[in-house]
Amino acid sequence: MSRIMFFGGKGGVGKTTSSAAYAFHCADQGLKTLLVSTDPAHSLGDIFEQKIGATIKELNPCLHVLEIDPEQESQKYINDIKDNMKKVVSPVIIEEIEKQLDAAYVSPGAEEAAIFDRLVDIITQYSEEYDKIVFDTAPTGHTLRLLSLPELLGGWLDSLLAKREKALSLKSMMDLGNKNKHEYLLNDPIIGILNRRKTNLERARSILIDQKLLNFVFVMNPERLVIEETKKAVRVLEKYSIPVNSIVVNKLLPDNLQDDFWKQRKALESSYLQEIEQAFAGKNIVKIPLLNADVRAADLARIAPFFAEVG
């Protein structure tokens, strides 16, 4: 049984509903569960019909929820940097740099990086305390970028480290006649920062590719575009060796349809289902019917049993 579950998929397929139902199911089994939304456009609060914030909220003794607020996270990060800077550099320089810092937290990638940092924090901080951590992620593209971040950043950080070390050893040659090069490198705060980042990234990476620890569930509908996107996404994740073991097919039409229009849709759906079963052979396929009303907190108990097979 994996301790950390990610729910991903195209927009509007029912990720939030599925992850909430799954978390509900786990909590029902007596597992202490934390449900986390990483989607900047949060909708967990809408399902549970109450306000959920950036701090952990207890819905019942076994089910806790949390919505990551990327803006708040990056604001905190940048404020920390500003505080740190006040200790190190002169006020004149701070004034020049400050506007760059303020611009930085709206720059592309900042939001993802902030979410990613918090995600790794949550996993390392709470994986002892909770039996299950369930992540409700943003639509596919966003999630894939988020999860491939360690891979992407790793190489970049390595080259930054190498460059910095080379520049410093040249500098030490001038300043100290090459005597204390080692000490020079050890005392450099920047090398320290880069190394800390690298260790964090490697830890995150080792969690992400651990089959026993983490698992990915794709939510999809029996529709042409959704199937294609899911196929692509699963391929990308497997390229980064992130395990995908379950597929949730959501919003299946009921069997006894009378109308010709709906009969046609049903036939189409069956052919798509066949395609899904072929394309994702070997994975756990969970089928969830279309409900006659929008899902609210009270309905979760109805959907939860479908997730019994998901590990």
Add this chain to the structure above:
Amino acid sequence: MSNSTDGKLAEAVENVKLFLKAAFGLEERATAYVRKQAIDDMDNYMLLCFSDLLGLPNPVSYYTLEMLPYLAEDLVTWERRIANRNSVVNDRWGDFCC
């Protein structure tokens, strides 16, 4: 006998010293090369960290921010220097003359 070997040994040591001095550049010119190289490398490093300030997209710009406190002093002059470059050829020419 022993005197003349001592003399030869002293001469040899002196020659080795001279050789090392010339080869490993304790002369001004050699240090100038190292300094130039060190400054260039620091500049390149800054470029890798803060290229987005010059309009080049940088996937790690969010993470390099935390180095800012330690690089801030250099950053201001670096930005001015890089932005004011007349041409790459001019800049490079400096390596080969004087």
